[in-house]
Amino acid sequence: MTLSLKKDHKLLDLFLKSESVKTDLPAFSDLKAESRLVLEKAGFPVAKSEEYKYTNISKKIADTIENPNAPSPISGLEKVETQQELIQSIDGYRIIFNNGIPDFNLSDAADGLFDVDYFTDLDPSEVKEIGKIEKSEKDPFSALNSLSFTQGIKINIPEGSVIKKPLLLINYVKADENGSCIHPRVFIKAGKNSQATIIELSIYLNEETVFVNSVSEWDVAQNAHIRHYKLQDGHKHTLEVHNTGANVHRDANLTSVVMSLEAGMIRNNLSLNLNASNCEGNMYGLYLLNGKTHVDNHTNVDHTQPHCQSNELYKGILTDHSRGVFNGKIFVRQIAQKTNAFQQNNNILLSEDATVNTKPQLEIWADDVKCSHGCTTGQLDEEALFYLRARGIGKESARALLLYAFAGEVLDKISVAPFKKYCEKLVHERLGGSY
Amino acid sequence: MLSVKNLHASVEGTAILNGINLEIKPGEVHAIMGPNGSGKSTLASVLAGREEYEVTAGEVTFKGKDLLELSPEDRAREGVFLAFQYPVEIPGVSSTNFLRTAVNQVREYRGQEPLDAVKFLSLMKEKMKLVEIDQKLLSRALNEGFSGGEKKKNEIFQMAVLEPTLSILDETDSGLDIDALKVVAHGVNQLKSKDNATIVVTHYQRLLDYIVPDYVHVLFNGQIVKSGTKELALELEEKGYDWIKDEVSGTAV
Numbered sequence: 001m002t003l004s005l006k007k008d009h010k011l012l013d014l015f016l017k018s019e020s021v022k023t024d025l026p027a028f029s030d031l032k033a034e035s036r037l038v039l040e041k042a043g044f045p046v047a048k049s050e051e052y053k054y055t056n057i058s059k060k061i062a063d064t065i066e067n068p069n070a071p072s073p074i075s076g077l078e079k080v081e082t083q084q085e086l087i088q089s090i091d092g093y094r095i096i097f098n099n100g101i102p103d104f105n106l107s108d109a110a111d112g113l114f115d116v117d118y119f120t121d122l123d124p125s126e127v128k129e130i131g132k133i134e135k136s137e138k139d140p141f142s143a144l145n146s147l148s149f150t151q152g153i154k155i156n157i158p159e160g161s162v163i164k165k166p167l168l169l170i171n172y173v174k175a176d177e178n179g180s181c182i183h184p185r186v187f188i189k190a191g192k193n194s195q196a197t198i199i200e201l202s203i204y205l206n207e208e209t210v211f212v213n214s215v216s217e218w219d220v221a222q223n224a225h226i227r228h229y230k231l232q233d234g235h236k237h238t239l240e241v242h243n244t245g246a247n248v249h250r251d252a253n254l255t256s257v258v259m260s261l262e263a264g265m266i267r268n269n270l271s272l273n274l275n276a277s278n279c280e281g282n283m284y285g286l287y288l289l290n291g292k293t294h295v296d297n298h299t300n301v302d303h304t305q306p307h308c309q310s311n312e313l314y315k316g317i318l319t320d321h322s323r324g325v326f327n328g329k330i331f332v333r334q335i336a337q338k339t340n341a342f343q344q345n346n347n348i349l350l351s352e353d354a355t356v357n358t359k360p361q362l363e364i365w366a367d368d369v370k371c372s373h374g375c376t377t378g379q380l381d382e383e384a385l386f387y388l389r390a391r392g393i394g395k396e397s398a399r400a401l402l403l404y405a406f407a408g409e410v411l412d413k414i415s416v417a418p419f420k421k422y423c424e425k426l427v428h429e430r431l432g433g434s435y
Numbered sequence: 436m437l438s439v440k441n442l443h444a445s446v447e448g449t450a451i452l453n454g455i456n457l458e459i460k461p462g463e464v465h466a467i468m469g470p471n472g473s474g475k476s477t478l479a480s481v482l483a484g485r486e487e488y489e490v491t492a493g494e495v496t497f498k499g500k501d502l503l504e505l506s507p508e509d510r511a512r513e514g515v516f517l518a519f520q521y522p523v524e525i526p527g528v529s530s531t532n533f534l535r536t537a538v539n540q541v542r543e544y545r546g547q548e549p550l551d552a553v554k555f556l557s558l559m560k561e562k563m564k565l566v567e568i569d570q571k572l573l574s575r576a577l578n579e580g581f582s583g584g585e586k587k588k589n590e591i592f593q594m595a596v597l598e599p600t601l602s603i604l605d606e607t608d609s610g611l612d613i614d615a616l617k618v619v620a621h622g623v624n625q626l627k628s629k630d631n632a633t634i635v636v637t638h639y640q641r642l643l644d645y646i647v648p649d650y651v652h653v654l655f656n657g658q659i660v661k662s663g664t665k666e667l668a669l670e671l672e673e674k675g676y677d678w679i680k681d682e683v684s685g686t687a688v
Contacts, residue, residue, distance in 0.1 A: 384523045386507060391511055
């Protein structure tokens with residue numbers, strides 16, 4: 001205990017010394033002061049912390065990150081960007097982050113369908129909204145982001161705006177001798193009756209150890225329909241923590257799909273607050289892991305009002321020494337009658353050394369609700385495999401066919417065709433090869 | 436075509452087949468009958484290459500090749516087809532995609548060009564008529580939510596598409612009502628030719644009214660204890676299996 005506490009302080013000391021924390025951002029001084037207090041009091045999670053007991057990312061950061069500063073801005077991004085096959089294939093509005101810092105010079109014009117502003121250009125009333133959905137006290141890494149961000153963006157989708165093309169939030173990452181920690185920050189306000197699809201991904205330009213610690217806050221107004229797709233496909237030395245929080249209002253719908261492939265260690269915290277009646281929150285995830293990759297999805301859906309629905313499906317295929325963690329909290333408050341909340345986590349383990357820790361956590365105070373949860377962890381269905389082989393399909397293809405079918409249920413939740421196609425390609429590559 | 440000599444097999448250390456001898460020539464239909472637990476399904480599974488069965492002795496040659504050396508997929512590609520007693524439901528794998536993958540991998544093995552989408556579709560259409568299978572079923576995931584009869588029809592449909600030289604029907608009649616039984620049998624009969632052969636594994640004689648066998652073999656304790664023509668099946672239907680059991684134990688004593 002003493003040892004881990006020491007490490008915990010060491011990590012805090014490390015980050016407090018960073019240039020990012022020292023950068024003066026007067027408009028956000030209250031948020032930063034509060035976040036600092038939270039961190040000084042609670043510290044970073046240690047091995048015994050309940051919320052992080054399977055994912056000791058603090059230790060991983062302490063062991064591998066020496067420089068808490070941000071890397072210097074990547075030069076020549078314009079050129080790099082045109083080479084990205086995925087980005088070329090998707091017709092959308094690109095919003096580019098250069099090592100976590102938004103850069104409008106590289107981004108596309110919004111066609112008047114939405115506005116994007118730097119945090120430093122926000123009105124005082126807008127500044128006040130930042131940090132209200134993802135509160136610093138909720139998670140130490142969320143607090144670290146609030147304390148460390150030096151810029152961020154607010155995307156404002158006005159009332160009634162229907163954005164047909166997806167918004168592409170692309171974060172280019174390249175750690176260098178100046179630093180290896182970045183803290184991207186986004187606030188999205190979706191107005192009444194608006195519709196948008198947001199695709200988020202990081203592109204790593206080298207394989208240096210890097211810590212990406214993002215926070216996204218979503219305010220989804222009445223009858224807004226927002227879809228959010230996130231692709232996590234870095235390299236074996238990425239450490240990532242993503243805190244995403246959403247307030248969902250009356251008749252609104254928020255759908256999140258997270259696909260995790262290559263990484264060192266990832267922790268995704270996703271929480272949906274279903275704040276008014278008849279709204280819907282959907283959380284889907286797919287993780288295909290090999291090597292020593294460790295991916296932890298913690299989700300939290302809070303049914304605070306009646307007649308809301310939440311659907312959750314996370315699926316994983318793991319091999320080698322990889323590890324998957326799933327924790328799904330569902331809260332149904334006493335007045336949230338007629339709630340429908342469904343949760344499912346299914347895993348296939350392809351090797352003896354792969355591990356899954358899964359935990360549903362339902363707390364239901366209302367009595368007229370439909371809630372279900374289930375988790376399974378098993379091997380590939382041998383009987384199905386034999387059936388396919390008995391029809392002349394080779395063992396490797398039969399295996400890939402079955403695994404792909406398993407993963408397909410989550411991929412089908414992606415509605416942007418070129419992005420779905422790209423994700424399918426990545427999954428095929430994973431499942432077809434030596435995976 | 437198929438020659439089984441002194442075949443012994445066990446599962447998890449328990450011997451199930453204790454010396455099977457069987458010769459099958461092109462154009463023939465053989466029925467394998469026998470009481471529950473006699474080893475009928477095991478024989479079918481061993482021929483198809485199910486891995487939980489261990490062959491402890493004997494040999495099987497198929498068209499001159501050592502069948503036991505081949506993987507399940509290579510046996511299928513060589514022309515062995517097992518119609519499953521319990522076809523597996525596979526959610527997420529579309530019937531059409533599955534069958535096209537199978538057909539083209541079999542064709543590749545035989546050095547034939549793969550079928551393009553158009554040719555494959557017309558092949559499907561042609562064979563669908565044969566087993567009176569509903570096109571809607573084939574747009575669904577493989578066997579998922581199919582009724583017992585639909586699953587068995589789908590087996591025969593797959594058989595029709597893959598055109599095997601040796602078909603092994605493992606209790607295809609189980610769970611079928613008389614109409615479905617007729618449809619399935621009709622399909623099998625249509626596919627019969629002088630170049631291919633069929634093994635019908637069944638507990639009851641009823642299927643053999645529709646698929647008429649040239650030979651009937653009775654399996655008991657993992658051995659073929661009696662062989663005859665279709666009249667033997669009728670005799671079994673009338674008298675049950677006990678007299679065979681008595682006969683076997685009688686000779687043993």
